[in-house]
């Protein structure tokens with residue numbers, strides 16, 4: 001059982017399928033627009049949360065960054081006033097001061113302010129450099145902290161999230177965008193602080209020169225602010241629109257470069273069509289990016305024009321003030337120097353606000369994503385430890401996958417008691433794997449109840465249930481670890497007792513083959529790693545079985561555990577299954593009727609429902625679906641046997657001739 005990710009090889013030549021109905025839950029991107037107003041309201045809380053994250057990640061650098069920014073901003077106003085002092089000395093000297101204007105007199109007159117200006121600009125430059133470098137360290141530490149939380153979420157969300165494309169879209173946005181946003185908030189706040197304090201300093205300095213200058217310069221900041229806010233929105237909208245296509249491109253890229261796909265890419269000649277499809281998607285992305293960049297450039301242009309207009313307007317007002325005798329030339333010079341500074345401070349202020357607003361959109365996204373992994377998202381938190389299984393009752397259980405039109409299971413009821421071997425059989429797609437996942441506590445039933453020793457598992461901590469369960473999935477993971485670790489991951493918290501891993505391998509019939517590997521149990525099981533080797537599928541299956549034995553759980557669920565095993569290995573496994581699993585409860589999914597006939601009970605599934613239940617003999621006697629499928633399989637062997645028997649005399653005859 002598997003779901004095909006968007007853009008699989010199978011649909012490489014097909015027209016895109018219609019989008020499935022959107023899942024109505026917190027992930028729905030369709031709600032984004034409505035959520036915007038709410039986000040703006042929650043912005044202060046998001047900002048506080050982001051700062052808290054920065055604080056816990058690297059508080060010294062956070063304080064330093066804000067401190068030096070404040071210092072640099074305060075120095076601005078002082079620089080303007082010192083400049084004005086220098087100009088006043090020049091003009092007052094030039095206007096008739098004794099000896100002024102003659103060679104060598106001007107420098108001593110303005111030397112002091114000039115030196116002060118030089119010193120101030122060195123300190124301001126230094127503050128900027130310290131801020132930039134410390135911000136880098138802060139940024140790394142915060143990203144690491146956010147990543148830890150993202151991984152906590154991806155490893156604890158309910159399994160059915162992985163059947164939901166919107167989860168992947170959000171994960172993609174969070175991974176590529178939101179992770180850097182908390183520190184973006186700090187950066188934005190630093191800009192706001194620098195902009196605001198610098199602007200206040202300059203406003204005070206300009207006020208001291210002439211209060212009339214202020215309204216004009218302050219008004220100039222408003223459009224710049226609006227422009228930067230719009231920029232933030234554009235960025236978020238672009239990220240939302242691109243998350244789905246990005247994942248399709250990533251999938252195609254990995255299909256074109258991956259080891260698993262390499263065989264089929266060649267065997268089916270898929271390199272060209274998949275490559276073309278990848279190129280087309282890249283082209284679409286580039287077109288969208290070009291349009292997006294164009295919009296952002298037009299916005300930047302607008303912002304620059306507005307800034308320039310404010311500078312030109314200020315200079316015009318200054319000239320008018322000088323003309324009308326209200327300002328001295330020195331004041332006008334100082335104000336002229338201050339005007340672009342103020343404009344840049346206001347721009348930094350507006351830019352900072354824009355950054356925080358933009359980060360707010362992504363942070364809200366991040367917060368929603370992280371919540372998926374919180375206890376509330378995981379289900380009830382019952383006792384951390386459970387009694388070993390005595391009885392598992394499945395009562396009227398139904399389940400529907402997020403994207404499916406119909407249920408995969410409905411009205412399923414069965415009982416599994418300690419020590420029993422219960423087999424699940426049925427045709428492809430009848431719901432065996434889905435039921436196994438529900439029994440293993442990996443999926444919550446959509447309807448009905450599963451009771452563990454009489455307690456509804458919905459009221460239990462899923463992790464506590466899983467402690468007692470070992471599963472071998474049909475599509476088990478081939479970990480790129482050593483052979484030893486491939487088995488030991490079955491119970492990662494189990495102390496590494498000598499002999500426990502080989503003992504599990506012996507039970508699964510994997511010990512001899514693993515000992516024969518170049519480095520024995522230390523051999524890396526991956527041809528992609530230096531010194532590593534790959535195993536055959538059947539050998540891998542034995543390793544996966546050993547993993548389940550090593551787990552030592554009371555309930556063992558085996559989903560097609562022998563599909564790739566050779567006839568001898570399969571016969572040995574099932575001959576010894578009762579002994580191997582003594583005291584344990586086994587749920588066995590299999591299409592091989594030879595392996596299920598010994599089960600205590602066989603549950604026959606048909607289209608997600610229990611069609612029949614009984615022992616092999618009872619089911620055969622009833623002549624239902626089980627009997628039909630069993631006879632078909634047995635007949636195939638009989639036919640083969642007959643055919644061989646029919647061919648044999650010819651062969652012998654031929655040999656005699």
Ligand SMILES: Nc1ncnc2c1ncn2[C@@H]1O[C@H](COP(=O)(O)OP(=O)(O)OP(=O)(O)O)[C@@H](O)[C@H]1O
Pocket residue numbers: 001002003163401402403404407408426427428429430431432433434435474
């Ligand atoms: N992740 C999924 N998303 C949507 N539908 C799914 C998903 N997995 C399975 N299904 C659907 O649920 C139904 C039951 O699938 P399930 O894998 O449980 O069947 P199965 O009996 O184990 O089949 P098989 O014998 O082929 O392994 C099928 O119709 C399948 O298409």
